[in-house]
Amino acid sequence: MRLRIEMDVKPSEMAATDRLTECLAITNLPSVVVTHMLSFLSWEDKLNVIIAIPQWCSCFRAVAAWKCVEYGNEMDENMYFLKEKRTKFLFCIKQYGKYMRSIKLIFGSKLSHMAIKIMHAVSEFCSHLTYFHIGQEVPLQVDESLVWRKSVVNGICSILQNCNQLNSVSICQPVIDWTESPDNNIILNIIQQGLAHKITNLELNAESLWEHEGYQDFLKNFTHLKRLVTRRENITDEILLVLAQHKLEEVTLVQEEEIPLQQQEHLKEGFWTKVLNICPTFQIDMILRYIMVIKDSFPAMMPLRKLILDDLVNIVTKGVLEHLTENYKDCLEHFTYTNSLLENYETGDRRLPSSLVNMAMKCTKLRSLQYGFPLSSTSILLLARARKLEKLLIQAVEVSYEYDWQTDPNWSSEFVAWLKASGKNERTLELAVSEILGFKWKLSYDPFTLDEQLNTMYM
Template identity: 20%
Template sequence: MCWSELPDVLLEEVYSKLTYKQRYYCSMVCRHWYDLFYSSKVWEHFVLGERTLTRRRMRPYRNSYMYTLSQYKAKMCLDRVGEFFKKITIKPISDYYNLYAFMTVLSAFLEFYEEYPMPLLHGFHFNFGCENRGFSGITVHGTGGKILEELKRLLGNMKNLEELTLNQLLLDKKEAPGLLESVLENCAETLKVLEIVNCTKGSYPMFYAGMFMSLQKLIISPQHLSSDVIAMLASTSLTDIHIVQDRHTDGVAPINSQTWFEVKQMSPRLQVRLEARGGTREEILFQPRAPVTSIVYDSPYLKMTPDAVMMITDHYRKTLRLYAQKGLPRTHGSRSFHERCDGLVLMLVRQCPELRVLIIRERISSMTLLLVASQAKKLQKLYVRQNAVLKKTDWPKTLEWSDEHYADLKKKSQSYELLQKEISRCMGYPWKLLTDKEFEKLKI
């Protein structure tokens, strides 16, 4: 089958994987491909990057070029395919003028027509580029000013959103009020997923999060939570709370355990996920007695520590179902048994009987993996990097093990093939060690 014989469904899928410039070049091949260029499936997700819809201009008094947003391109794009957008994502952009110009054009487009010009739009994801790298190092800026005014105007023009993301705004406390007022007016009954991470520099409770009656999933940083906010959320239809922190998150105190106890009584279906991401070096802020079902480390600088495991086993032993270390580590991994995480992993598995998914990126011995697979009765998924597995038998023989059993463990620990066969038998499905590339592609 040649390209001219491919069905439209496959061609639309190919188009959706291409960049905007590549789509334009493909549209000039033939009339049929030109028509597919304007297919609704091709333009379901619009992503604004650093050079999207820009043109090159000569810098005055300098022998170099700069890329500025072309308002003509932006207007043509919205006029031709804007009605097909289902999701708009704005990535972190270092040129704040281009960001401001695009939001101005998009707001004007939404205000120009009497009928709402984007009836399919259900998701808006705004990630502010708060970091700028220069000769003096990294500087961090908040939003504020004209960009904040334009963002509020844009949110006020969007209707019937189901997903909304506002990350890294880093506003002052006096600028935060009114940020979500317009969203509450237009999307109070439709919004299902809300992500607000580091909207302010310091502690600022986001009471608006508890006013969306159809909200099902909330991703929020700890400085936007308080006992009153948690109580409001428990009275809604919310089922998932992700408490996320990164290197821009300010240190705050956790919610008291009595509040979490009352929340569990009011909303027994509520599940909490604690996550550290974005290159942070700070340990996760544990919430005492919260209904935590998932703990995720998505920062390469964090390791499993005895204090963290003790907190987990003390507060979440009956609820924890997922423990994950995502990505590759950027910390020293010792080969010594007493400095590795073997004992902590085995303690976690023994103390948390409801654990279903375990993802470990740190160095660990093959014998420890055999013990984990045999002792974790409810464990369904186990992911480990092959480059992090040491073919060692560090564990001493216990009174519960016979000589034959201990010899069998030592034998299977010295071979990756025997190790994978034994764990496959314990897990009940073909299990294998992952390469670093496969491990990085894991999705939770």
């Protein structure tokens, strides 16, 4: 049997419904609402919206619609479509550049003619810019085509010269060949043109220092630098102290080779005491790879915020980890110890799990911990209970499901039973840790690659 329902709708009610539908139409939204919505869209989505809803065109002519413009992800693009993407972005800059106050450009391939045109368009059409960031994503294999030469240098310098309202400028991972003339060197050219004081964030990786010899004394010219990322082997007490006396607030030092004995005397306890007297909020991040680390690698008073240890030539011992905890219990926020080379299957110091738990308990600011060596489910549960971390990254392949701790006299029989029950398999472990940390926590099955973390840090 079919049930039929007929509704008797009066003409007046239908008219009212039509008027309500018309009022709720997307094209009738208040401009202030539309502008706010547009501010959350990427520049590409904005261009698509213009085509889809031409009635909103006037809403794009507002500063609020272009709060932060980010161009990037080129390494994820098909190379055949890259020119089209850059062409669209160039159009976007020319049409709406005068409403933009913040632009972030991250190129993933050669800075060709179209990339240069984008830079000159920023210089010409974005006169009210207050924040500018330009960076280079570096692939695994770098060739000469990625070197920033004269045309790129001129394009960046024109932005620094013409955008008079800039108060924050980042240059990230420029690819520089230091054997070439200063015209092809963005760092030296900025210094020669008297523009170094405009740079607030400078990030130099290995490709930024091709064939550079000696210390980076040129850094002393960057008197308004707030953040610096560079190689440890090229830095001295004098250079960092000069920068700290100006504006520098944080530094990231990357060390991937052993340094001479005489240079190891730099950045010791006395130096950090001087820096903290100048800037009490100073912070340092350290990334150490392919080298040997000992207690002397980590002096007292160093305001260490993040420490990444990867692919070391020696094993971090319980003594070193306890030394780190004691020295940096009031400042350490992120700690990573792993081996990203899959062919290495080191077991690490078997006493480290207890030291890790001790670190989590004593380092009051610790927010993230990543460990890439064998760890029992009991150790993971104790880590989670020691501190409510925002990030706890453990690879599933390293986990054993066993109760391998000596029972503490202060542990109740109920707590021991909970440790054993919660750590008996992957599912119970993940559920227990999720409940402790307050978010859905899972063991990682993805191979850990430090390069991704470094790129995130640089960018």
